[in-house]
Amino acid sequence: MATYDLTIPISEPDIRALHVGDTVNLSGVMTTGRDAAHKYMIENFIRADRVPESEQWLYEELQRILHQGVIYHCGPVVRQDEEGKWQFVAAGPTTSIREEVYQPEVIAHFGMRGVIGKGGMGPNTLRACQEHGAAYFHAMGGAASLIADAVKEVVAVYKKEEFGVPEAFWVIRVEDFPVVVTMDSHGQSIHREVETASKEALTRLLAGT
Amino acid sequence: MNDLTESLVELIRRAATDLPADVEAALRTARDREEPGSAAAGALDTILENVTLARAKSTPICQDTGVPIFYVYHPPGTSTRDLREQIEAAVVAATGRAYLRPNAVDPVTGRNSGDNLGVGFPAFHFEEWGEGYLKVDLLLKGGGSENVSAQYKLPHAPLQAGRDLEGVRKVVLDAIYRAQGKGCAPGVLGIAIGADRGTGYVHAKEQLFRPLDDTNPLPELAALEERLLHDCNELAIGPMGFGGKTTVFGVKIGAYHRLPACYFVSISYMCWACRRARMEVRGGEVGFE
Numbered sequence: 001m002a003t004y005d006l007t008i009p010i011s012e013p014d015i016r017a018l019h020v021g022d023t024v025n026l027s028g029v030m031t032t033g034r035d036a037a038h039k040y041m042i043e044n045f046i047r048a049d050r051v052p053e054s055e056q057w058l059y060e061e062l063q064r065i066l067h068q069g070v071i072y073h074c075g076p077v078v079r080q081d082e083e084g085k086w087q088f089v090a091a092g093p094t095t096s097i098r099e100e101v102y103q104p105e106v107i108a109h110f111g112m113r114g115v116i117g118k119g120g121m122g123p124n125t126l127r128a129c130q131e132h133g134a135a136y137f138h139a140m141g142g143a144a145s146l147i148a149d150a151v152k153e154v155v156a157v158y159k160k161e162e163f164g165v166p167e168a169f170w171v172i173r174v175e176d177f178p179v180v181v182t183m184d185s186h187g188q189s190i191h192r193e194v195e196t197a198s199k200e201a202l203t204r205l206l207a208g209t
Numbered sequence: 210m211n212d213l214t215e216s217l218v219e220l221i222r223r224a225a226t227d228l229p230a231d232v233e234a235a236l237r238t239a240r241d242r243e244e245p246g247s248a249a250a251g252a253l254d255t256i257l258e259n260v261t262l263a264r265a266k267s268t269p270i271c272q273d274t275g276v277p278i279f280y281v282y283h284p285p286g287t288s289t290r291d292l293r294e295q296i297e298a299a300v301v302a303a304t305g306r307a308y309l310r311p312n313a314v315d316p317v318t319g320r321n322s323g324d325n326l327g328v329g330f331p332a333f334h335f336e337e338w339g340e341g342y343l344k345v346d347l348l349l350k351g352g353g354s355e356n357v358s359a360q361y362k363l364p365h366a367p368l369q370a371g372r373d374l375e376g377v378r379k380v381v382l383d384a385i386y387r388a389q390g391k392g393c394a395p396g397v398l399g400i401a402i403g404a405d406r407g408t409g410y411v412h413a414k415e416q417l418f419r420p421l422d423d424t425n426p427l428p429e430l431a432a433l434e435e436r437l438l439h440d441c442n443e444l445a446i447g448p449m450g451f452g453g454k455t456t457v458f459g460v461k462i463g464a465y466h467r468l469p470a471c472y473f474v475s476i477s478y479m480c481w482a483c484r485r486a487r488m489e490v491r492g493g494e495v496g497f498e
Binding site for chain 2: 021036074075076077078079089090091092094095097118119120138140141142143144145146148149163164165166167178180182190191193194195197198199201202204205206208
């Protein structure tokens with residue numbers, strides 16, 4: 001288990017060097033995106049015959065951010081200062097598994113290098129990480145004040161009115177955002193391992209032994 | 210009755226930005242039990258560091274400040290309509306001060322109301338009681354832990370769980386296995402045996418207000434709580450689902466009369482950030498715990 005400092009955009013060899021259990025300090029610009037954002041990207045960009053004209057600008061912006069980039073499953077608590085500048089007050093990860101139905105296509109479409117969230121994801125995302133050179137980064141669930149400290153700047157926010165504060169795309173610049181690799185690009189997943197072991201324990205406990 | 214809005218904002222601030230002492234102590238004990246250098250110990254270290262920082266900065270421990278659930282116990286003659294209005298005003302103010310994230314989403318339009326008010330939002334439970342003072346209990350329960358909460362109907366054939374406490378034990382274990390780390394383990398379980406489907410969950414959440422170190426007055430339930438605490442930790446799902454010794458650090462069970470045809474087990478999973486807070490108003494004096 002090693003510790004790495006990585007800056008977004010991340011190269012494929014840098015991702016392939018990571019293995020489950022490694023600690024990574026991430027820096028650079030990323031965007032948040034959760035339930036509404038993933039549904040929106042799938043419907044407007046990925047499975048659409050053509051991108052609606054009204055959404056073209058955001059499509060290009062997201063291509064710029066997500067190519068070799070990272071999406072963060074997070075719905076922050078934010079505050080606006082006197083000059084109208086947004087600040088992250090609390091910003092821990094949300095449960096990632098809800099995006100399992102969308103994530104593989106989003107990773108493939110944008111050429112992403114990683115996803116940050118909590119609780120892990122399923123076999124389809126794991127396969128996408130293997131095929132496209134990406135990793136699942138686990139942030140500490142509930143460590144919201146700590147992670148907000150790593151967010152140095154809110155660069156932009158998109159779809160805030162339409163999706164609401166928790167669901168908007170918040171483009172943020174982070175420094176040394178601490179995460180643990182729990183699914184790597186070699187087909188390994190800590191979540192799958194723990195689930196398998198706990199299933200065996202469950203069977204034993206149900207039998208009352 | 211005096212206007213309690215500002216005191217209620219303080220109640221919300223305390224719930225969102227600090228942990229009850231028994232919860233924090235339990236997390237420290239859990240950290241000390243894990244192997245030094247393990248992912249589980251690292252997770253708990255980060256959790257404790259975050260709690261300290263949130264308290265110092267008065268910022269939310271977790272960005273998902275959840276559904277604010279108010280349990281209000283009032284003496285005879287209190288206007289619950291006035292109280293409701295003051296609580297709603299406090300929720301709006303606390304949202305403006307970034308103690309709460311705007312969380313109320315209209316399921317038809319998809320719109321977030323922006324101020325945490327909505328139909329059935331926040332959640333209220335009013336009860337007149339025999340005491341001469343007002344007590345307001347608040348639980349901030351996030352969506353991750355709400356999503357892994359579960360309700361079972363006994364008998365439950367796949368688990369061979371019958372209509373008895375052994376059947377209850379089996380379905381609770383199944384729920385915790387299914388939750389893995391997704392509800393932000395280690396968690397606290399509030400469990401209601403019996404009741405109907407709706408009130409089952411209400412009672413399950415009431416159980417979450419019990420201090421972690423209390424003992425259930427019913428010996429059968431006290432024994433089941435102890436057994437489940439042990440068995441859940443045998444699953445070794447661990448903090449954040451990384452694997453480890455503490456999967457659950459509290460099990461609180463209540464039994465409620467059921468219909469002859471129904472035997473529900475309602476399991477309310479609360480994340481490690483078990484954000485409960487209490488306010489009492491005695492003769493105009495406001496106190497918090």
